Amino acid sequence: MDSLGYELKELPVQLERVRVLEYFEGDRLVQLKSPQGEIYLKSWLDEHEQWTRWLLFRCTSAALGRFIAGVWTLRDLLEKHDDGVAYIVDSNGREEHVSLIMAKDFPDSYMPTAESYYDADLAPEGGEQVERILLDGFWSVEFLSTLDRKYRQVYAALAAFLSDTVTQARLATHLSKYRFKGGWIHVKVFDLLVGALPKEVKPKVIAFHYASPGVLEYRVEPSLASRVSGAVHNLLEDDGTIKEAYRELHKQLGEFSDWAATGTHDEAELEREQRRMLRQPSEDLAEALKLEQPSVIWQLTNGNYYNAGHILASYYRRIETLVDLHSQGDARISSVLQAKPLIDEPHIPLSVEAD
Amino acid sequence: MTTAVSAGEIDEGDSLCRFKYGNELASIGPMPPIQPAGGTACRIVHNPILAKDFLPQAKLRELDTVTCSSWALSMFKNHNAAKKKLDSMVSRHPKLRESLGDHFAHAILHAALGEMTQTNKNRHFELFEYVDVDVQAAFKLV
Numbered sequence: 001m002d003s004l005g006y007e008l009k010e011l012p013v014q015l016e017r018v019r020v021l022e023y024f025e026g027d028r029l030v031q032l033k034s035p036q037g038e039i040y041l042k043s044w045l046d047e048h049e050q051w052t053r054w055l056l057f058r059c060t061s062a063a064l065g066r067f068i069a070g071v072w073t074l075r076d077l078l079e080k081h082d083d084g085v086a087y088i089v090d091s092n093g094r095e096e097h098v099s100l101i102m103a104k105d106f107p108d109s110y111m112p113t114a115e116s117y118y119d120a121d122l123a124p125e126g127g128e129q130v131e132r133i134l135l136d137g138f139w140s141v142e143f144l145s146t147l148d149r150k151y152r153q154v155y156a157a158l159a160a161f162l163s164d165t166v167t168q169a170r171l172a173t174h175l176s177k178y179r180f181k182g183g184w185i186h187v188k189v190f191d192l193l194v195g196a197l198p199k200e201v202k203p204k205v206i207a208f209h210y211a212s213p214g215v216l217e218y219r220v221e222p223s224l225a226s227r228v229s230g231a232v233h234n235l236l237e238d239d240g241t242i243k244e245a246y247r248e249l250h251k252q253l254g255e256f257s258d259w260a261a262t263g264t265h266d267e268a269e270l271e272r273e274q275r276r277m278l279r280q281p282s283e284d285l286a287e288a289l290k291l292e293q294p295s296v297i298w299q300l301t302n303g304n305y306y307n308a309g310h311i312l313a314s315y316y317r318r319i320e321t322l323v324d325l326h327s328q329g330d331a332r333i334s335s336v337l338q339a340k341p342l343i344d345e346p347h348i349p350l351s352v353e354a355d
Numbered sequence: 356m357t358t359a360v361s362a363g364e365i366d367e368g369d370s371l372c373r374f375k376y377g378n379e380l381a382s383i384g385p386m387p388p389i390q391p392a393g394g395t396a397c398r399i400v401h402n403p404i405l406a407k408d409f410l411p412q413a414k415l416r417e418l419d420t421v422t423c424s425s426w427a428l429s430m431f432k433n434h435n436a437a438k439k440k441l442d443s444m445v446s447r448h449p450k451l452r453e454s455l456g457d458h459f460a461h462a463i464l465h466a467a468l469g470e471m472t473q474t475n476k477n478r479h480f481e482l483f484e485y486v487d488v489d490v491q492a493a494f495k496l497v
Contacts, residue, residue: 025455044448046453113449119443
């Protein structure tokens, strides 16, 4: 391999490996960080016998977010990065030769093409532990607060809807006693769901690029974050089935409330009627939303379809908010941009018999 | 009919010696879930096929991080899947076409060759070769 750029004794910065972004018969793209937390990318360029050549360059969190989200190409990252210089690192596993290269001198033969979008399928197994939300337009602190709250609520609801014992045990204590009466019913329910999340899987804000466009980064549990993006993607692709199921459930919840408010009804009558009016629309919405284990909602609400219906309807509205923000371009979830639809899981009906 | 073997179900120390790089694999850690090789396979190679085309990456050079995958051979179920992935990778790393090759060799795998990971959604899987097996001989350049 020909020498390139200006030879250096060593890299001027100590870098720590963060994760492999692309792997195919060896690392192809690796994320590193400096002691100051700056992000560097190491991209495979070439190899000859025992030597491997890498391009090392600094990039911002926002730029990396755009690349991971499929908005920018690797070529964009190289052309738009501010440093104007990068490092060429030739390594044989024991020795390293480092040189500094001006961006303008970067050989065409190494230049990624205009189609060099990130291929998330090449990320090693284990999943992305960072979820990025790309912000754009004129957003405010209030907007951020709403976005953060809705994201956490949908994330927590999806965790609660799985038969995870830790979350279930916590929720069973609180939610089963909840009366679904008074003000702010749904806010309180979702507070319970968020509160029941084990600390180690809660989304944690790890970076915020305060600009427009900006980026909000969460450390997440990959399986839950992928369910959130799957839920948003599912509603984005809705042919009207989900919206119709929601409208029907919402209507039936209202009619049941009106009926329950008229006259005096004993417990048995209320139980019979809520089952008659709300079971089918609740099941329909759960199915349309492709919930993996809707029977869990039934367990959490002790078989009360009125309460289960309220949770489902509220859950739908929170996803709808994320979808609106995403489709307007105000807050785009990066993993949704990578278009990962929900996998159709075997449907377990929301019913007593299924438990 | 194949039987999937999950990580943890096998006695890593003893049973990995059936693999060509069993000692190396045993020193790395749990194997991914694998099953006896079978079905169609397509591998990215040079034309003509070079000896290095059927060597795992860890055999070719010193790697920063060595995983079980480093001792396996990457394969696809069919030509289209292999071409699509190669095109995608070359868009970001143009010299990969020279390094990995830009031709495709096909084979019908059988259980005597080794064990393979589950095929993922991109029709990609990894083959862990058995000792004394010539996997390359099973492949024909297309």
